[in-house]
Amino acid sequence: MPDSSFREIRDLALFSQMADENFSALMRGAYVQNFPAQIELITEGDPSDFLHVVLSGSVDLFSAWNGRETSLATVRPISTFILAATIKDAPYLMSARTLEKSRIALIPSQDVRAVFDIDGNFARAIVTELAQCYRSVIKAQKELKLRTSLERLANYLLRQQRRASGAASFDLDFEKRRLASVLGMTAENLSRAFKGLQPYGLEVDGTRITITNQAEFERFAKPNPLIDDGST
Amino acid sequence: MPDSSFREIRDLALFSQMADENFSALMRGAYVQNFPAQIELITEGDPSDFLHVVLSGSVDLFSAWNGRETSLATVRPISTFILAATIKDAPYLMSARTLEKSRIALIPSQDVRAVFDIDGNFARAIVTELAQCYRSVIKAQKELKLRTSLERLANYLLRQQRRASGAASFDLDFEKRRLASVLGMTAENLSRAFKGLQPYGLEVDGTRITITNQAEFERFAKPNPLIDDGST
DNA sequence: TTGTTGGCTTGACAATTATCAATCGTGGGA
DNA sequence: TCCCACGATTGATAATTGTCAAGCCAACAA
Known part of the structure; x- marks a missing residue:
């Protein structure tokens, strides 16, 4: 070695x-x-x-x-x-x-x-x-067990945003088909979930994600340290 | 102490x-x-x-x-x-x-x-x-992530049966409302899931469970040691 | 006995999610 | 350059699961 x-x-x-x-x-x-x-x-x-x-x-x-x-x-x-x-x-x-x-x-x-x-x-x-x-x-x-697919996606995006230094725009770090599987849904549903989050301040362009209304988006996602914090 | x-x-x-x-x-x-x-x-x-x-x-x-x-x-x-x-x-x-x-x-x-x-x-x-x-x-x-609610219930019952020494008849060890929560479904759905398992050889009388057709029931449940074995 | 309580069940309905088929769009290879 | 492959998306539809309301039933206390 x-x-x-x-x-x-x-x-x-x-x-x-x-x-x-x-x-x-x-x-x-x-x-x-x-x-x-x-x-x-x-x-x-x-x-x-x-x-x-x-x-x-x-x-x-x-x-x-x-x-x-x-x-x-x-x-x-x-x-x-x-x-x-x-x-x-x-x-x-x-x-x-x-x-x-x-x-x-x-x-x-x-x-x-x-x-x-x-x-x-x-x-x-x-x-x-x-x-x-x-x-x-x-x-x-x-x-x-506690979140719907839409909520899981929203919170995943918030976590991903934090990993990417917190800017409003960031990239997904793997293909959507796999993301769907990780989040416990089908690829088709993930596609619709992205659409479903647009009213709460999300823009999606291919692999590029932009949270246009952070406050509103978080109000929907309701992130919780006891679920979403990576460190503790 | x-x-x-x-x-x-x-x-x-x-x-x-x-x-x-x-x-x-x-x-x-x-x-x-x-x-x-x-x-x-x-x-x-x-x-x-x-x-x-x-x-x-x-x-x-x-x-x-x-x-x-x-x-x-x-x-x-x-x-x-x-x-x-x-x-x-x-x-x-x-x-x-x-x-x-x-x-x-x-x-x-x-x-x-x-x-x-x-x-x-x-x-x-x-x-x-x-x-x-x-x-x-x-x-x-x-x-x-891999099983439907019906499959989760079926496999839970098989695990419970093994804990209860393997006889065809045994008792649930906690109330159905909580069982539903553990299995990730509502109490109403659990009720229907019990019904849905009857064609595969299950009888339910209150808290008393009887698997009338073990082979058929297992054919449906498809238990797997990598999910259902408690010890390993 | 009677009434009450709480869990369970059932039915009707709504929401969510999956499936299937078709299409779009992009990037790589011939 | 064109074509193909593949992932992503969309629409239509079905299956699954949740919600709400009502009723059932057994346990328990008065």
């Missing part, structure tokens, strides 16, 4: 506090690989052989049942995914595929578990990470 | 491996309290002052937004809740209320965090617990 990747991973909160020798032990069995777009990295139900770290590009976590499919999350650099499966030595609950050309580090799960058992700092960092992940999913669950 | 409660808590996987002195430190600040039914124990948004342990009775975790409310989970003895908020020292994402008369142990969150920092075994046990919780929510999320 090249030193730069090594460094990037070490700087993650998950790995930054662990002992040098343990980090080295983890990296010994690890390797970095470049994947083209649209490659299925893992399949739900498979045993969790590797902890994955997205170094560049992006990855879609999704799941299928009975012929249907839904996107559950998008992983962007630099962060890990399927940590819980790795720790529990349990099968993946989600599949993963690259959305674009991506560089991914693979760390053998058994090494992660071994180091987890001997390195208290690593164990504590994992706790923080898992608690964060858990709370994110709870928020997603609340959003899905 | 009475010795018996002490013992029950110590036997939880979360606490069983930690050092005696650390467990004692945790218990020093803890106390047990009896609550009547329908008492709101915590409110979402409040700071997480205590880790809660349900010793007897049962607790409903729910959330509200914009006048709507939904049940997210039910906690039964003996287990903890709001562990993630306690660890992260972040506000509760869910409210909690007793469903019946309940005995609950309260452990100051700051003590939990303090011991977490010094006891590696405790930290590791927390990881296991959080990973478990995380995977449970992911499964709930998949169920909600």
Whole structure:
């Protein structure tokens, strides 16, 4: 593994506090690989052989049942995914595929578990990470059960706006078909939802979003930190 | 705190491996309290002052937004809740209320965090617990996004049947109004969903459920371990 | 016993969301 | 340049789910 990747991973909160020798032990069995777009990295139900770290590009976590499919999350650099499966030595609950050309580090799960058992700092960092992940999913669950599709879209746009430094105009960061799946609706409905938000101060031009009436838009969306705040 | 409660808590996987002195430190600040039914124990948004342990009775975790409310989970003895908020020292994402008369142990969150920092075994046990919780929510999320209300009910009944030792007849363990909320539908729709499952081999008499045609019922429900298995 | 309460059910209707088919528009390859 | 592929959009329609109002029924208290 090249030193730069090594460094990037070490700087993650998950790995930054662990002992040098343990980090080295983890990296010994690890390797970095470049994947083209649209490659299925893992399949739900498979045993969790590797902890994955997205170094560049992006990855879609999704799941299928009975012929249907839904996107559950998008992983962007630099962060890990399927940590819980790795720790529990349990099968993946989600599949993963690259959305674009991506560089991914693979760390053998058994090494992660071994180091987890001997390195208290690593164990504590994992706790923080898992608690964060858990709370994110709870928020997603609340959003899905408490909001209509129009409200979910409106609040998603507000979150996206904040990520894009808060300006009235910003771009969607992935294709609408996938956004629809993430928000739990069909692509057709997403199209209509964009239309449905226009009376509340929204303009859409392709992938370009403009919130023309911030106050009115927020009055409709009713964002709530206990659902929409990414950090806490 | 009475010795018996002490013992029950110590036997939880979360606490069983930690050092005696650390467990004692945790218990020093803890106390047990009896609550009547329908008492709101915590409110979402409040700071997480205590880790809660349900010793007897049962607790409903729910959330509200914009006048709507939904049940997210039910906690039964003996287990903890709001562990993630306690660890992260972040506000509760869910409210909690007793469903019946309940005995609950309260452990100051700051003590939990303090011991977490010094006891590696405790930290590791927390990881296991959080990973478990995380995977449970992911499964709930998949169920909600991939299944219709009829399918959710059918699979819920199969899970309930397994919990009740697998016999064809068994009882619902909570009122239908709450079941509806847990499954993400209205009480009226739940009523119709029960009717809608009759052609697939279901009989309902009040709270008494009988699956008259197990094979046909499962053919409809299509249970999947990656959504419906409680353990993994 | 009678009356009341609260949960459950039912029917009629409305809103939301999905499905299907067709069309539009853009960007890349021949 | 033209054509194709693919995602996005639109319209028509159907399925699903929610809302509102009324009625049913069992538990409970007076």
